[in-house]
Amino acid sequence: MDEVEVVTVADPTLDAPAFVEGLPGVGHVGKLAAEHLVEEFDGELVRRVHSEHFPPQVTVDDESVASLAAAEIYAVHAGGADLLVLVGDFQAGDAVGQYRVAEAFLDVAASFDASEILTLGGAPTGEMVEEYTVIGAVTDVKHQERFAAAGVEFRPSEPTGGIVGTSGLLLGLGARRGLPAACLMGETSGYLVDPRSAQAVLEVLQHVLDFEVDFGSLEDRAEELEEMIREFQEQQGGGVEAAPSDEDLRYIG
């Protein structure tokens, strides 16, 4: 196998698609949002990306069939907008691998004449989130207005530690190729898988790319999760009124 290997599964013609990334990260916000798009719009798998920098393992599906660790790129027709959506269970495990895999993703974007890069993620707040603000970063200040009009907040020098991993590199390396790129981060506690934050990110995407998606399944998932938290609180003797402490919520999801 090559260091990074891109397998062509299908090669449909797309109209200047936005390349949308949603790999695992804080609160799985980006992953939930991107997978929701693939499911709701019945995306077509176009590329499978393997890499020696991914964990050396196979995943096992619900039919007990094992598949080599991969990231997948789907073609998605979201109303009038064409998208390429990157999903998967892994990021590269080392810095060099992160750079090389990100370049391979951008090669795929280029091969479909992608118009822009939109990376999705979560911004950890460290406390329960009441209102799901989406914060943004761009590669050129002139692109901010379009996102701001969709409700995205641009806060100076946030996130303070920068944007780490594929969501960050696609911006940095995309800009070097002349591709406009933005990262949209839904605020989230950081302790829980957060479908509500994913929905907030998707609402921005709807506005920016002009499509509509049904949120039923994300809402169901959010409610299931909230039910789990309530049960957990009751077990702890707290009752529904007691606010869960951050510590209690850690690692649930």
Add this chain to the structure above:
Amino acid sequence: MDEVEVVTVADPTLDAPAFVEGLPGVGHVGKLAAEHLVEEFDGELVRRVHSEHFPPQVTVDDESVASLAAAEIYAVHAGGADLLVLVGDFQAGDAVGQYRVAEAFLDVAASFDASEILTLGGAPTGEMVEEYTVIGAVTDVKHQERFAAAGVEFRPSEPTGGIVGTSGLLLGLGARRGLPAACLMGETSGYLVDPRSAQAVLEVLQHVLDFEVDFGSLEDRAEELEEMIREFQEQQGGGVEAAPSDEDLRYIG
């Protein structure tokens, strides 16, 4: 030395051998099972595989002779079935190395026209195992029936974390080469070296590949181990009746 170096020790003609892997892993189930085959059928060493990705060390044998860290592949005539059996004390220490060493193993399998890949391992249950079920994963759903007939259970999306290391990669990379591949995992507590789980895996292998092997030495080893556990319990003042806690059993073996 090359990054991965395959040394030819012998080159017998084999009849469409199954390539059986048993490197160290959970409960050393795969390693015990594979080594048992090599010992009982008096296997012939055919390849020695070195790699810069193996730990930088030598092993010292019972004559105080030092040998460079290696994996070894034996030709085994098990009744009517020919096997290639991969054993060793090491796996590659980094992701890139895992991929490259696994490809080298598959090159050896191909050079002998191997008919299929069977990787052996343990599935940790976290508690003492009463009945030694073997669970399976395959690269194509159509191969399940043959293993199910031998008592293998296929459980949706298990193991949940996927199959990590050589046992997993030989499936994922083998499938890419068109080689049918399956992983057979004996349930085991995960706290002990487990010869009984290795025997359960070998019983499946006997059925699938149609050979018979004597289990005397594995049973002896299991009894020695169980005696050690009993002694440990008595030292702890528990008496034979007291069930050992999982904590007590951790790291024995």
Add this chain to the structure above:
Amino acid sequence: MDEVEVVTVADPTLDAPAFVEGLPGVGHVGKLAAEHLVEEFDGELVRRVHSEHFPPQVTVDDESVASLAAAEIYAVHAGGADLLVLVGDFQAGDAVGQYRVAEAFLDVAASFDASEILTLGGAPTGEMVEEYTVIGAVTDVKHQERFAAAGVEFRPSEPTGGIVGTSGLLLGLGARRGLPAACLMGETSGYLVDPRSAQAVLEVLQHVLDFEVDFGSLEDRAEELEEMIREFQEQQGGGVEAAPSDEDLRYIG
């Protein structure tokens, strides 16, 4: 992207510039000193250096614009002395990367016909520093006199653990290219960002390279920091008189 990639932003003519390095390290002494030079003398960005060995991330600036992790080299006219000043937020994360990035920095130095290498850093004392001594190491004993005349102390075999990272490698690799090189280390507790130690290092540099720089902003920063420490002490009930323990000061800055 190449493993190390040097982007030319500008290419001014410089007169035998000293190449001054100030990447993050102990007490951020080198970084504070080098950034102070760039700011006070209104440095011109001449090279941006990216590397797959830098952390896989973007930084986000005060306009929410994301930029790929980079080190930057500025041309600085400091009175009569021309300087090339290396600043940034990152060092390479692995040994091989450290060597390759350092060689790339030296290539830039060579392309400007740099006359010498001066790396700036902090020498941790483990206790609060009253008098800010600067200690030095050189690549040739004959260069010591010039620095000693500027107040630098040369202590046998100090720092005992050697000089780690870019500040060290630029000496070791620079010497191999025949470039005179020295490391100037301001004593600092090691627990705090230390602008006063940075000033001590810059005072040596002024003397050695014959320029003058205003220290107002560094002094302001030192006073802010000292105010923070005083407030912290009062919160701890210690009063202004109580000396902060080393433990209290750890991680402030």
Add this chain to the structure above:
Amino acid sequence: MDEVEVVTVADPTLDAPAFVEGLPGVGHVGKLAAEHLVEEFDGELVRRVHSEHFPPQVTVDDESVASLAAAEIYAVHAGGADLLVLVGDFQAGDAVGQYRVAEAFLDVAASFDASEILTLGGAPTGEMVEEYTVIGAVTDVKHQERFAAAGVEFRPSEPTGGIVGTSGLLLGLGARRGLPAACLMGETSGYLVDPRSAQAVLEVLQHVLDFEVDFGSLEDRAEELEEMIREFQEQQGGGVEAAPSDEDLRYIG
């Protein structure tokens, strides 16, 4: 710089020298022994070996001169025996680097037509050592007699974890080149720098290679260390009679 770079400092003619390795390891036994040979016989530096796999740093000598991390190989005339002695402060930090640096050392050995490889180290016992036995491992059982005659003990499958690092790889990789190789390990507590164990190893070497070396400076160092331990015991209120516990001795040296 190349990944591994061998700098020729001198090129004397040597008569079938034994290549003796003493890099840092358990109790610094090998390092002390090898450095003692270089000092007592006034060794001539013949090669300096740098590598990107060594720590990215410089060492600073007693004149405050910084030198790039290196291993050094000295030509030593020990009575009638010619030796090449490898010393240094570093081993490669990763597995791939360990293999590549070891191959480079063997290339130097080959360029001098070395007759054999002798690696020196310590074998940790976990308790204070009364009698300094030297245990051995070889690459061919036929070489044992010569070392056994010098008092070396060969114990089945010891050390149990194999021999890790350069001392091990020079055996494993040396054997692949047809070079006879042995590892001589002085028993040592594992908690202390141990000049007495180094002396025991050198006594074996004297016998095997037929030379005589003065042990005065090693004995002085051992006595200094023992004095330090006595003082430490008295501070602990134990008096000279009290045996130091293993815990007390840890990290002294």
